[in-house]
Amino acid sequence: MSKLLENLNTEQHAAVTLPPQAALILAGAGSGKTRVLTTRIAWLLQTGQASPASILGVTFTNKAAKEMLTRLGAMLPINTRGMWIGTFHGLCNRMLRAHYREAALPQTFQILDTADQLAAIKRLLKALNVDDEKFPPRELQHFINANKEAGYRPQQVEAWDEYTRKRVELYHEYDAQCQKEGVVDFPELLLRSYELLSRNEPIRRHYQLRFRHILVDEFQDTNRLQYLWLKILAAHGAEQPAAIFAVGDDDQSIYGFRGAEVGNMRDFEREFHVASVIRLEQNYRSHGNILDAANAIIANNSKRLGKNLWTDQGSGEPIRVYEAPTDIDEGRWIVEEIQQLVRDGASRSDVALLYRSNAQSRVLEQQLFSSGVPYKVYGGLRFFERQEIKHALAYLRLLANPDDDTAFLRVVNFPTRGIGARSLELLQDSARTFNTSLYATVPHLSGKPASAIGGFVRLIEEMRHATEELPLYEIVDHILDTSGLRAHYRAEREGQERLENLDELVSAARYFMNEADAPVAEGEEAQHGDPLSRFLAHASLEAGDHQAEAGQDAVQLMTVHAAKGLEFDAVFITGVEDGLFPHEQSMNDIASLEEERRLMYVAVTRARKRLYLTLAQSRMLHGQTRYAIKSRFFEEIPEGLLKWLTPRVQAGFGASASYGQRSGGSSSYGGWNKSPVSPKPREAMPQQPSRDLGGLRIGQLVRHAKFGDGVILAAEGSGADAKVQINFGSAGVKWLLLSLAKLEAIG
DNA sequence: CCTGCATTCTTTTTT
DNA sequence: AGAATGCAGG
Numbered sequence: 001m002s003k004l005l006e007n008l009n010t011e012q013h014a015a016v017t018l019p020p021q022a023a024l025i026l027a028g029a030g031s032g033k034t035r036v037l038t039t040r041i042a043w044l045l046q047t048g049q050a051s052p053a054s055i056l057g058v059t060f061t062n063k064a065a066k067e068m069l070t071r072l073g074a075m076l077p078i079n080t081r082g083m084w085i086g087t088f089h090g091l092c093n094r095m096l097r098a099h100y101r102e103a104a105l106p107q108t109f110q111i112l113d114t115a116d117q118l119a120a121i122k123r124l125l126k127a128l129n130v131d132d133e134k135f136p137p138r139e140l141q142h143f144i145n146a147n148k149e150a151g152y153r154p155q156q157v158e159a160w161d162e163y164t165r166k167r168v169e170l171y172h173e174y175d176a177q178c179q180k181e182g183v184v185d186f187p188e189l190l191l192r193s194y195e196l197l198s199r200n201e202p203i204r205r206h207y208q209l210r211f212r213h214i215l216v217d218e219f220q221d222t223n224r225l226q227y228l229w230l231k232i233l234a235a236h237g238a239e240q241p242a243a244i245f246a247v248g249d250d251d252q253s254i255y256g257f258r259g260a261e262v263g264n265m266r267d268f269e270r271e272f273h274v275a276s277v278i279r280l281e282q283n284y285r286s287h288g289n290i291l292d293a294a295n296a297i298i299a300n301n302s303k304r305l306g307k308n309l310w311t312d313q314g315s316g317e318p319i320r321v322y323e324a325p326t327d328i329d330e331g332r333w334i335v336e337e338i339q340q341l342v343r344d345g346a347s348r349s350d351v352a353l354l355y356r357s358n359a360q361s362r363v364l365e366q367q368l369f370s371s372g373v374p375y376k377v378y379g380g381l382r383f384f385e386r387q388e389i390k391h392a393l394a395y396l397r398l399l400a401n402p403d404d405d406t407a408f409l410r411v412v413n414f415p416t417r418g419i420g421a422r423s424l425e426l427l428q429d430s431a432r433t434f435n436t437s438l439y440a441t442v443p444h445l446s447g448k449p450a451s452a453i454g455g456f457v458r459l460i461e462e463m464r465h466a467t468e469e470l471p472l473y474e475i476v477d478h479i480l481d482t483s484g485l486r487a488h489y490r491a492e493r494e495g496q497e498r499l500e501n502l503d504e505l506v507s508a509a510r511y512f513m514n515e516a517d518a519p520v521a522e523g524e525e526a527q528h529g530d531p532l533s534r535f536l537a538h539a540s541l542e543a544g545d546h547q548a549e550a551g552q553d554a555v556q557l558m559t560v561h562a563a564k565g566l567e568f569d570a571v572f573i574t575g576v577e578d579g580l581f582p583h584e585q586s587m588n589d590i591a592s593l594e595e596e597r598r599l600m601y602v603a604v605t606r607a608r609k610r611l612y613l614t615l616a617q618s619r620m621l622h623g624q625t626r627y628a629i630k631s632r633f634f635e636e637i638p639e640g641l642l643k644w645l646t647p648r649v650q651a652g653f654g655a656s657a658s659y660g661q662r663s664g665g666s667s668s669y670g671g672w673n674k675s676p677v678s679p680k681p682r683e684a685m686p687q688q689p690s691r692d693l694g695g696l697r698i699g700q701l702v703r704h705a706k707f708g709d710g711v712i713l714a715a716e717g718s719g720a721d722a723k724v725q726i727n728f729g730s731a732g733v734k735w736l737l738l739s740l741a742k743l744e745a746i747g
Numbered sequence: 748c749c750t751g752c753a754t755t756c757t758t759t760t761t762t
Numbered sequence: 763a764g765a766a767t768g769c770a771g772g
Contacts, residue, residue, distance in 0.1 A: 020755085060761065060762080061761065061762080062761090064762085087761080087762065088761095088762075089761085089762045090762080093762095111762090113762080114760095114761090114762085186761085186762050187762090189762080190762095221761095227767070254759075255759085255760075255761085257758080257759065258759085258761080259758090260762065348749080356758070356759075357758050357759065358758085358759085359757080359758090359763095359764095362763095379760085407749065413748090416748075418748075419748095420748055421748090540762080541761095541762060542762085543761085543762080559758085559760085560759080561758090561759050561760065562759090562760085580758095583758055583759080584758095585758065586759090596757095599759080619763075621763090622756090622757070622764090623763040623764080624763090
């Protein structure tokens with residue numbers, strides 16, 4: 001046991017060995033959070049305080065769950081299979097499969113992913129003749145999910161206005177449709193599971209007695225419903241509540257926009273009477289300057305639980321800042337810098353390019369590509385979300401559950417079978433009359449549509465018959481041929497990759513079966529449900545690990561969100577401009593600006609040794625050149641931590657151009673810093689935007705007869721329409737037509 | 748039923 | 763700019 005606790009610092013040790021009671025661990029970035037979580041489980045097991053079956057480990061991503069299991073396996077020679085460790089959704093799915101009757105679901109219930117759900121909503125609106133201009137499907141989807149994630153069924157939603165009353169009604173209809181079709185969307189997995197626990201006493205008691213230790217990762221990301229779910233599982237308020245061990249960091253809460261409630265941390269502390277909150281503040285990742293910058297940034301947020309990271313690693317290098325004239329120059333400079341790092345011995349995979357939004361990756365990719373620097377972009381379309389895969393899965397879903405109308409409509413005419421919108425409308429109408437699923441309605445049909453659609457139903461029936469006795473992967477293989485999907489993509493010009501993906505689906509099925517059919521070891525329970533349904537659930541819940549394709553040593557590109565939890569020797573945070581980061585849609589109210597700030601905090605704390613902040617004075621966005629000034633977050637970083645590699649010509653009055661370049665100054669780290677700081681002096685003067693601004697440019701100080709002195713923030717249009725945005729300080733920020741306003745360049 | 752053009756809308760993302 | 767959807771015409 002002592003071995004387990006070796007090398008833990010005081011706080012980590014204290015957290016791991018806490019008595020089994022409600023605990024809140026505030027774990028700063030890079031403070032060994034995952035280590036504490038897994039060591040805690042190992043310690044509970046090894047000291048005999050817990051059996052594997054009594055442990056419930058909850059994460060948000062499959063990746064995190066997998067990592068927990070891997071690390072546990074390395075620590076203890078135990079069978080981790082007896083424990084329930086998984087994502088909220090995965091665990092709820094497991095529970096609902098086991099008690100599908102009590103949860104009023106068909107045994108083969110299918111899971112709708114976000115796109116399926118949207119399709120289902122559109123279909124509903126059409127069937128009910130609802131104007132989708134007045135009730136945009138996406139908005140309705142958001143409304144439904146937000147309510148589910150707050151724990152509200154339609155009856156519980158307060159509707160004060162006509163509009164909301166209608167949306168509640170649609171929410172109700174939507175639920176009814178899902179129930180009829182035997183499908184469940186993501187938030188429904190949780191809500192259903194929660195309701196099952198609250199309504200069914202024996203089942204509730206069963207799980208409450210079983211899970212004595214509940215460990216929750218990334219607690220700051222929980223939404224209301226997830227909190228309620230944990231609360232009921234832990235038998236909160238009962239005499240013998242389970243011990244919840246919650247680990248989180250309020251400063252890294254960056255999912256407020258999708259319903260995460262940081263407030264759950266405070267509520268947890270209060271409602272569960274957490275005796276003492278343990279703070280993990282020693283950072284093992286970043287050098288001092290990087291941490292100082294991070295601390296300084298996050299200090300501007302209000303309502304923090306309070307935490308200050310420190311390190312004993314020394315301050316390290318200054319943070320390098322580069323301001324480029326355009327986004328293309330920004331990308332080019334970054335690529336040169338990366339090439340220099342690589343020449344100095346860095347490996348490309350230890351270098352990350354982070355950006356606020358995905359749209360920014362293109363310019364960077366172009367530069368990397370044309371320079372022949374290998375790179376990998378994270379966060380594209382995932383395997384199970386590809387259209388050919390979704391088509392194949394739709395056939396499989398129909399085999400498992402013919403009432404799945406979404407799946408039916410997806411493939412009834414794909415590949416084309418001469419079934420048009422007209423026939424389908426007819427079918428949908430009579431399905432409403434008979435109150436049956438589309439599939440079940442087909443026999444009632446007469447006339448021409450009947451034969452075409454009847455043929456489709458016969459095809460599915462034949463598939464079902466032919467695959468009855470086959471193992472899973474052969475079922476998949478079989479439907480790829482009999483559905484005509486393979487033939488379809490073979491005929492398509494660009495179909496080669498899709499065909500390969502379909503083959504990969506067969507492999508995925510084979511792999512899935514091997515995993516699933518592993519002999520059931522002692523202390524392990526068999527999972528519920530038939531292999532096909534389980535495979536389909538797996539496909540919905542784990543849309544595909546793009547992490548899988550390791551490949552060569554490549555520079556890592558991703559959004560800041562995607563970078564949470566990761567770390568790199570060198571990190572470039574790109575596009576650090578007002579309007580981009582913070583994003584313009586989040587600049588105006590305090591709550592969302594604070595989330596942007598946390599996002600910046602997350603970004604900064606990804607770096608181990610070297611951090612770059614880069615920005616561009618102009619960039620193409622939505623097909624238009626936009627001009628921006630440096631991010632307001634620069635003001636929050638102590639000037640002494642920054643090394644400007646470009647002259648500072650910036651907004652703010654009287655800001656004199658200061659050149660940050662001072663030779664050397666930094667010490668060397670990690671072996672790949674052979675050349676001091678900036679390899680070569682770079683072009684210093686920002687170029688004038690290639691637009692006639694009458695000798696003006698962004699950042700230019702100007703004088704206006706009425707508004708006084710100001711600085712140009714942005715420009716738009718050209719010729720007679722050319723407008724500039726100027727910050728006149730106390731006189732405000734104004735857009736002025738260049739042709740009308742008499743502006744005099746000063747400074 | 749398919750094809751091509753117009754219109755729209757673009758943060759972040761996991762399940 | 764570019765993707766993705768929706769609608770008119772072949």
